Amino acid sequence: MTEKNRSYDTVIFDLDGTLLDTLSDLTNSANAVTARYGFLQRTREEIRSFVGNGIRRLIARLLPDGEENPHFDAVYRDFLAYYGEHCMEETAPYPGIGELLHRLKEGGYAVGIVSNKADFAVKKLRDVYFGADIPVAIGDREGIQKKPAPDSVFEALEELGAQRSRTVYVGDSDVDILTAANAGIDCIAVSWGFRDRGFLLAHGAQPERIAADTQQLWNILEGQ
Numbered sequence: 088m089t090e091k092n093r094s095y096d097t098v099i100f101d102l103d104g105t106l107l108d109t110l111s112d113l114t115n116s117a118n119a120v121t122a123r124y125g126f127l128q129r130t131r132e133e134i135r136s137f138v139g140n141g142i143r144r145l146i147a148r149l150l151p152d153g154e155e156n157p158h159f160d161a162v163y164r165d166f167l168a169y170y171g172e173h174c175m176e177e178t179a180p181y182p183g184i185g186e187l188l189h190r191l192k193e194g195g196y197a198v199g200i201v202s203n204k205a206d207f208a209v210k211k212l213r214d215v216y217f218g219a220d221i222p223v224a225i226g227d228r229e230g231i232q233k234k235p236a237p238d239s240v241f242e243a244l245e246e247l248g249a250q251r252s253r254t255v256y257v258g259d260s261d262v263d264i265l266t267a268a269n270a271g272i273d274c275i276a277v278s279w280g281f282r283d284r285g286f287l288l289a290h291g292a293q294p295e296r297i298a299a300d301t302q303q304l305w306n307i308l309e310g311q
Contacts, residue, residue, distance in 0.1 A: 093308070094273075096197060098191060098197070098254070099200070100198070100257045101202055108180075110135055110281070112170070112174050112175070112177050113134055139262045140203060141227050142227070146162055149162070171207065174208055178212065181279055183301030192220055200213060222246075237270035251270065251272050254272045254273075255274065257304065259281050260280070261287075275297075
């Protein structure tokens with residue numbers, strides 16, 4: 088399909104569970120910090136179910152009584168510091184991501200990242216793993232509502248000079264599906280990340296717009 092005839096010219100990606108497999112580093116960081124305070128150690132599958140709504144929500148799910156826990160602020164600060172130092176020990180792009188980004192660049196797509204991960208970590212991981220292949224990367228920070236609010240998507244569209252009608256959001260969770268809906272843009276869900284196909288279908292993903300691998304994602308983008 089030619090660039091003129093295809094539906095999209097801009098792709099905005101989620102980060103964790105979509106471009107990068109960050110689960111081991113998130114799990115290890117969560118357990119290292121909560122151990123300091125004597126809290127329960129969590130499995131990878133528990134952490135998988137906790138992520139997607141930002142670090143504050145992750146910490147709230149780790150602690151008894153959530154944000155009401157008297158140690159919440161300290162654990163939150165410690166996690167930010169610890170994860171900032173250990174966020175690349177086991178993290179890696181999912182299979183085929185590098186090739187996909189190359190194909191998008193060669194195909195003339197504009198590409199960005201919008202994530203609920205802390206903004207400093209989003210930019211750090213973007214710089215290390217993707218560099219100039221993804222010129223715009225936006226994470227959670229003060230002054231802008233995080234997903235599923237559409238604010239960060241709108242900011243990315245402005246930075247990319249993109250139109251909503253020609254943009255698709257790609258992510259692996261119910262938060263991403265809702266974010267796309269709130270932003271008024273199309274969504275492609277991926278089932279290789281933190282949520283499986285059944286979960287995505289149950290949370291509003293269209294069956295024909297769930298990609299099991301990067302080749303299938305490319306085919307959907309190209310209308311094949």
